[in-house]
Amino acid sequence: MSHYDAIVIGAGHNGLTNAAYLAKGGFNVMVVDKNDYIGGAAVSRELQEGWLYSSCSYVCSMMRQALHRDLDLSRHGLMLVPYLGTINFADNGDTLLSYHSEEAAYNELKRVSRHDADAMFRIQADLTRYSQLIRKTLLRTPPDPTSFKPRDISELLFLAKEFWSLGEKELYEYIRFFTLSAADFLDEYFETDIVKTSMAGAGIIGTALGVYSPGSSYILLHHVMGDVDGSIGAWGLARGGMGAISNAIASALQSHGGEIRTSAPVEQVLVKDGKAVGVALENGDVLNADIVVSNLDARRTFTKIMAKEDLPPGIYEKAKNYKIRGSSGKVNIALSGLPKFNNVPDNPYINRGGQAFSGSMETMERAYDCWKRGTWSDDPFIESVIPSAWDPTVAPAGMHWMSNFIQYCPPELADGPWTPEKRDQFGQTVIDKIERYSPGFKDLIVHMEVRTPWEIEQEIGLTEGNIFQGELTIDQLLFNRPFPGFAQYRMPIKNMYMCGSSTHPGGGVSSACGANAAREILLDLKRPNTVPEDDCYDE
């Protein structure tokens, strides 16, 4: 029997971040993970010899810079590089390229519509402004609006002040942006479908909403509020794949004396007299601890690794009602060469970004309709990146690795659970669609890994394969995340905490959830706070 100051369940990036800050604060910390590798969904795996697949998350922009610097992740091997923009492919074969050069980007948009080229400046300015307010909340613990504690009241006042200071007009625009559909929001700026679709993808990735669903414009913001090295809205790749992020945080954790144990699935959180006292592993080992932190999603935490009788009444039901819906698939492909796309100039700088096979607003919405009916669209939205065009470490020389993210893919099919045959059909749908835009694409395929929500849940442990550990809708944001009354990382059981993306500020590889949870734990134990404030305040 071993005893730790704290045990963190799940070695995903948030679990590792949480543990790193606890270790830095002087705790004797153990992180346990069910898999024989660390990283959760921020992982690089060599599933084909010579290729490193970022088999779940594949791009990064939300990592809080304050944390990156504070944990010295660069020294621990993390290198984030921005990648060039995304080529958007329309149903009719048209393409829309994006460039980092403002002039080139403007000219490309003007080719489609002068009006939209001008509108792009407006929307980028608006999005940046909107995201600044949210960015201020990322490394803060949400206030409890029902509480009269001085800290809650002052945090609530902070939010109100920030909100009020927008001014009347901005505030109303903000409310619109929070509640509209991505389609309605984009309609106000743009006139051409291809420009709208090039922006709309961010509104549906990972979520069980369509581009026409109210609320999807917030998801859009969630995806553009990140930055790479201060360039807001830019997306980056981690050299060595997303696993490099987890490895760097793990290295930081270990440098502070923390430990990690893999292949150690938790059977149950041990509760005694209403207090968490440790965990029992599936192999029978018992690890005692003063504090237990769950990096699993809220549904899984309360319904899988805790005994119902240990929970206060109502919590189990809240966890059951927590919306965590599988809506995304992933197809990772090893390629023998760089694919060529129709109507795209043969320019290496253009082909080093991503590809979005979005089709049209209607095609995207119809894919959502299929998801509602428990099937997948034969014309799904696919967002692809070929990281090997930038990063020589993820594929053999001359060869490439392509990440394809598919929206939508149901967690379970209308006619029953996923089977290997149906999974393969799903994969076939994806490469058939890419082949339409890149003749000869299939001939380049060396190896392919198809992941439906079912595989994601089985391997990573995300309920239904939801990449955000829970939908990012208003009912599950800020002080509602994961559920009202439990948004401050403390669980209804004493000495137990949550630190995953089920908590504020939600999904995305930001490490903010893990860091925020660590701050609360240190506060409860009256230890000095080692978690930095966000450094984005003066932007």
Add this chain to the structure above:
Amino acid sequence: MDHGDTDTVKRTHYDTIIVGAGHNGLVCANYLARSGKRVLVLEAAEQCGGLAASYEFHPGFKASVAQYATHLPTQIVDDLRLTDHGYRSGNLDLVGLSPAEPPVRLNGANISGAVETDAAAFQEYHRLMDKLAQMFQPFWQKTVPPIGNNSLSEIASFAQLGLKIRMLGKQDMQEFFRIVALPMYDLLDEFVTSPVLKAMLSWDGLIGTKQAPRSPNNSVLQLLYRLQNRSEVCVDVASLVDALLGAARAAGVEIRTDAPVAKVEVESRDGPAGAAADLTATGVTLESGERIAAGQIISSADPRSTFLNLTGAEHLDIEFTNRIDRYRDRGMVTKVHLALSGVPDFSGLDQPDGRMVLAPDVETIEWAFDNAKYGELPQTPVMEVMVPSLHNSALAPAGQHVLSANVMYTPFAVRGDEASGGWSVASRAALLESVLHVLERYSPSIQSQLVGTQLLTPQDLERSHRVSGGHWHHGDFALDQLIMMRPTHGAAQYKTPIEGLMLCGAGTHPAGDLTGLPGFNAAREALK
């Protein structure tokens, strides 16, 4: 019957002209006249009532587009003594029908026909929703000030709402913040299991706005708005319009029908034209060319018509015009009226005297929405059906009846019908046939009772009732189009950027349905 006071001597100047004799225009006119204002109401149609007016759609059969369960606040009924003028209210059950389940009946907290567990869960659901609806109730009757740079009394208004929310108690307050943005689909999933019960409970959160059971953010608020009054329902729309007219005449309001307004006259008082702050509305010009002056013009027309058609973008600043232009006001409800030779017989019901929702489950509602969002006709329409002639025998010849159906979801214009202006004859026929087909599943003999039909698509309503988008509520009931944002900031406290021009229609706070509240609130502001 509703032709104006022809015996009144035509005045040349009025304190107030109200554009449109819809129920909100009439409520507003009543309150102003009772405060001693000289009020002229101008109505474009031959009859008063707007969407609530009852028209003959088949020889001997009359119906009103606004046939819907509607609560007029007791205060308005009492203030205007509408009961004395013939207003009739009563009780109306909400009845959920499904081929797969026995009918479920709801009236307030009373439920029958549901399985025991659902009936128990419904009590908790109703307790919470009723409590939240009562919390909001006073705010629908208030002018909500704009945010920012508030006066003390305005801050008090916000503080009062904050206090109300606090007074819910910790648990209900937390639940409020969570469920207020939930889609009906998810909300009802947490309470009940019966598919038909879910469908009927979702109905009032959906109808009239572009949203389906799975659409987040707006449905719960719309539902709370409709649950605000526990009073009796207006069972006879014709009696409401007649009572409002009667009260208005008694109060000295002058009403002219067949008097469509072409333009609100705007003058630049203190400076060159173009500076918005200096513009003042001085009167209206009718389509006939007649000009009528007044110190105050209050429009009960929808915001788009009021600003873009009657006022004109040339008198408004570009940002304001853009905000009106983006205002979402395309209706998705089609009205179907049937003239029947007898009382329709609905399987499982003794009398079709409630408000019957013909939607077996929320999925059917969602799929109908999915069709309409692409401009297609719903494959299986869902609808709410009433037989208003059971409550007012004057609507149909003796022994015969009128069936009124609100059909969801239909596009404003059908994709592929661009050549025929939005709705081809074939599309109209196809929609009517699928509506009758659905009705037949619930009322097998309905086809044999059929004497006449009328189909009013949103586009028809736009033309016949001059309401933009054919939208019942003059605009979607959506978070960004409510309260101090309805219809948009700058016009949300009933006053508009043009001095002397005000709004009193459903496109202002609180919103649509036959509540009279926009007219009530606007009158209070007009008298300030």
